[in-house]
Amino acid sequence: MILIVAEHTNGKLSKSTLEMVSAARSAGREGPITVLVLGQGVAAIANEAAQVADQVLVADHAALAQYNAELWAAATTQIAQEGEAHTILIGGSRSGREYAPRVAVKLDAPYLEDAISLQAQGAALRAQRYTYLARVTETVEAEGAVVVVSVKPGSFPAAEATGAAGEQYDVDLDLPAARVQVTGKTVEKTSRVPLGEADVVVTGGRGVGSPENFSSLVEGLADAIGAGVGATRAVVDAGWRPYAEQVGQTGKTVQPKAYIAVGVSGAVQHLSGMGKSKYIVAINKDAEAPIFKVADYGIVGDVNVIVPALIEAARK
Amino acid sequence: MKILTLVRQVPDAEARVRVQGTTVDLEGTTLVMDGMDEYGVEEALRLRENGANVEEIVALAVGPKRVEDALRTALAMGADRAIHVETDTPLDPIALSQVVAQVAQTEGAQLILVGGQEADWDSQALGAATAERLGWPQLTWTNELNVDGDTLTGRHDVDEGNESFQATLPAVVTTQQGLNEPRYPTLPNIMKAKKKELRKDDLGQYGATPKVRVVSAEIQTRARLNKVIDGKDPQAAAQELLGLLRNEAKVIA
Numbered sequence: 190m191i192l193i194v195a196e197h198t199n200g201k202l203s204k205s206t207l208e209m210v211s212a213a214r215s216a217g218r219e220g221p222i223t224v225l226v227l228g229q230g231v232a233a234i235a236n237e238a239a240q241v242a243d244q245v246l247v248a249d250h251a252a253l254a255q256y257n258a259e260l261w262a263a264a265t266t267q268i269a270q271e272g273e274a275h276t277i278l279i280g281g282s283r284s285g286r287e288y289a290p291r292v293a294v295k296l297d298a299p300y301l302e303d304a305i306s307l308q309a310q311g312a313a314l315r316a317q318r319y320t321y322l323a324r325v326t327e328t329v330e331a332e333g334a335v336v337v338v339s340v341k342p343g344s345f346p347a348a349e350a351t352g353a354a355g356e357q358y359d360v361d362l363d364l365p366a367a368r369v370q371v372t373g374k375t376v377e378k379t380s381r382v383p384l385g386e387a388d389v390v391v392t393g394g395r396g397v398g399s400p401e402n403f404s405s406l407v408e409g410l411a412d413a414i415g416a417g418v419g420a421t422r423a424v425v426d427a428g429w430r431p432y433a434e435q436v437g438q439t440g441k442t443v444q445p446k447a448y449i450a451v452g453v454s455g456a457v458q459h460l461s462g463m464g465k466s467k468y469i470v471a472i473n474k475d476a477e478a479p480i481f482k483v484a485d486y487g488i489v490g491d492v493n494v495i496v497p498a499l500i501e502a503a504r505k
Numbered sequence: 506m507k508i509l510t511l512v513r514q515v516p517d518a519e520a521r522v523r524v525q526g527t528t529v530d531l532e533g534t535t536l537v538m539d540g541m542d543e544y545g546v547e548e549a550l551r552l553r554e555n556g557a558n559v560e561e562i563v564a565l566a567v568g569p570k571r572v573e574d575a576l577r578t579a580l581a582m583g584a585d586r587a588i589h590v591e592t593d594t595p596l597d598p599i600a601l602s603q604v605v606a607q608v609a610q611t612e613g614a615q616l617i618l619v620g621g622q623e624a625d626w627d628s629q630a631l632g633a634a635t636a637e638r639l640g641w642p643q644l645t646w647t648n649e650l651n652v653d654g655d656t657l658t659g660r661h662d663v664d665e666g667n668e669s670f671q672a673t674l675p676a677v678v679t680t681q682q683g684l685n686e687p688r689y690p691t692l693p694n695i696m697k698a699k700k701k702e703l704r705k706d707d708l709g710q711y712g713a714t715p716k717v718r719v720v721s722a723e724i725q726t727r728a729r730l731n732k733v734i735d736g737k738d739p740q741a742a743a744q745e746l747l748g749l750l751r752n753e754a755k756v757i758a
Contacts, residue, residue, distance in 0.1 A: 198665065256664075258633065258643060283629075283664050287645045290634035293599050299716035300599045302628050315720065320627045321522045325529055328720040368642040372658070373669035389757060414757050422682065432683075433666060438622065439541075439682045447756035457518045461627075468754045469729065470746070476733070485729050486749050490736020498743035503757075 190220040192274035194265050195238055196282060197228065202237040204386060205280040205340070210241045210348035212340045216307040216314065218276050224355075225268050227261060229254040235357055240350035245357045246272075250364070256284050257367045262291035264362050269296060271360075275334060276314065281341040289339045299331030305344040314338070322438055322461035342385060343444045377433035379418070384434065387417030389447045392436055392463070394421040396452025396473055397492060400429040406496040407451055413503040419443065421459055437462035452492045455480030472496065506558055506652070506674065508549040509614035510584065511605060512566045513539045514575040515625040527721045528595075538575040540687075541620025543582075544680035547687040548650060549618055550583045557652040561585050563612060567604050569593050573703065580698035581690030587701070588612075592708035597717040598626070602634035604711045609639060614675070616657075621646050621679040632679035642672050648683035 191213045196203040206224065213222050221243035226235045228249065235247045248264055261284070269277050269292070277296075279289040281303050293300035301307075304316035305326075315330040316338065384390060391414075393407035403424065411418045420430040422437055436443055438458040448466035453459065455471070455478055463469070464483060471484040474491050481487050488495050516522055517535040524530065538546075546564065553559035564579035566572040567590040576587040590604055609617055619632045629645065636643035644650075646662040655674045660667055662681070690698070732749065736742045750757045 258645075262637065283646065283662065286629040287633055287643070290599060290602075290630035291637035293630075294602065294634050294637040300597070300630060300634075301717065302598070302630055318627070319725070320625065320722070321516065321529060322518065322624050323627065324522050324725060325524065325722050326725050327722045329717050330720055331717045333716070368672060369644065370671045371668050372671050374663075375666045375668075377666040426682075432662065438624065447750060447754065464725075464727075468750070468756055470750070472736075474736075481731070481733060483729055484731065484733075485754070486746055487731075487733040488736045488742045488746055489733060490739060490742060494739045495736050495742060498739040499746065502740070502743040502747050 190223045190272050190274050191216070191218060191276045191278065192269050192272060193222065193224045193242070193278045194280070195224050195226045195234065196280040196285065197226070197231070197234045200233055202234050203280070204347050205282065205342045206238065207241060207347035208342065208345040209278045209280060209340050211345040212304070212307050213276070213278055214348070215345065216276065217309045218314070220275065223272065225265065227253050227264050239355040239357055241348045242355045244355045246360045247357055248360050248362050250362060252364050252367070255371060257369065258284070258288040258291060260364050260367060261288040262295060263365050265292045266295040267362055268360060269335065275336070277335065277337045279337065279339045281339045286339050289337055293337040296335050296337065298335040298337050299333050301329060301331055301336060301338045303341045304338050305341050307338065322457055323464055324461070377431050379433070381411060382415070382417045384417045384419055384436070384441055384443060387445055389414060389416035389449065390419050390443055390445045391416045391449045391451060392419035392421065392453060393424060393451050394453030395423045395427070396454065397424070398452070402493065403429055406492060409500050410449070410451070410496055410503070413500045416449070421453055450480050451496060453480050454478045455483065506615045507561045507563065507613055508552070508559060508616045508618060509609050509612060510542070510545045510549050510562060510564050510579065511617065511619040511631070512542045512546070512564050512575045512579050513620065513623050513625060514566070514568065514572045515539045515623060518624065522724065524722045524724050528719055529722055536571065536574070538578045539620050539623045539625070541623050541680060543687040544682070544684045545618030545620060546579045546582050546584060547685045548680060551685055552652055563588060563614070565605065565608055566590070567592065567596065567601055567708070576703055577698055578690060580701045580703070581695040582688060583694070585701065587703045588706060589703060590706045590708055590711065594708060595715065595719070596713060597715050598628050598630035599634050600713045600715050602631055602638050603713040604708070605631070605635045606638035607711050609635070616652070616674060617677045619677065619679055621681040629679070632677045636677040639675070641675050641677055643677040643679070644670055644672065645679040646681050647678050648681060650678060650684065
């Protein structure tokens, strides 16, 4: 079987899970598409998953109330072995890429990380992935009785409901004790569209000038056109914006339909996080800024003048 | 406590990357110690400087002859000695973790520091895979770390924000920006580093073979439209851009 470990937040199945179902279908490997739901109080999530999968395995367990790499790895491995899964798909989120390697080691399986495409090639499984700060696309393949794959969010279309609800089964797990204790948690909330899911992202860089300008210009424009808000590393390092908004090598990777970079110079590390956006728009007073080299549209001008004009025009 | 700090050598961020045949060719490219790993070396030094009981800091690299340079940098920053497992065979992170785990065991390391996502293979897997092989817990994307006796505390980034954590050594910690500001090696320390031990191992003794094959590699150049509007008349420029986004790109309503 093909085993997909569901990603979910706040009692809802994440879009990435639906994308993994598409990835599994596109791979062209045999066997039922099975979604494993790990967590506590996950009945509604399991029902959602049943709309797109052949079958759903539900591990509703108090110990799984909080994500933990070792527990997730142990649970996934156990179910993969019991169900004789040959292909295991895990979301390419921060947590997914944290426990997927542990599953691969436990199963002595190859690991295709952060896949953007997936295809059976005879006995092998072939994937594409980005390397070298997303400047290179590598095609990699692995053979094995079991292959573990993490799937890059936003790379596959979300699967549509099949109309026939998949069967659901409860599973028992033999879980280890958690060895990492979480002693505090800060959840960064935003009232806007989450950065990773937004069709349009407006990102501010140091060229915006100040935290106040960031609010009025970047957030102002985002609100005027219904976009998510991003920030460069320099802006986050300066303490103007929370880390959750950071786009780039050490922050989030986004691939929206339009990425509007305001006062962003375009360092390679930043480009690695947004270079795959469908359209890139640059607004910067420096016509030589590297961001213009990758831009589809750009305005050379002072962001303090251009952005307010954009906000005004967009509101009309 | 003995700390093992892993070092990869990657192209400088501004260097051009070239593909030759089916793989990336680094010949003639400026190579540096990965910035993510620098945070790890620096953190090991700071733990010692801040009073943690650090017996020895060992830098480890696996790769061709040239990665010696990255190890010399780690030694010049202050690592006590280095181990170079020399090989021209590219290893995927899962295979590489086999080498790292064995070195950690023979060295009796209790803390392994490694970059969260390195700039060559864009992978986050090495730390986690190594932790699994050793049966150790892992803390990834760490931006604050304290060691008190056997207790590890700190803060790290997770999907929805960040968490404070507590764990017991031994453990694997993956590092990232914000953890510290890595120091530059000074000239005297660069000179001193030349006398520090840099042991050469052969990959054969670790029995690690790649599990993933690279079939091909392509430089991603996507043709961009490069339509640049002069912003001298802000209102006109704004109208023109919105028009393009609405009617040509059709990305906003």
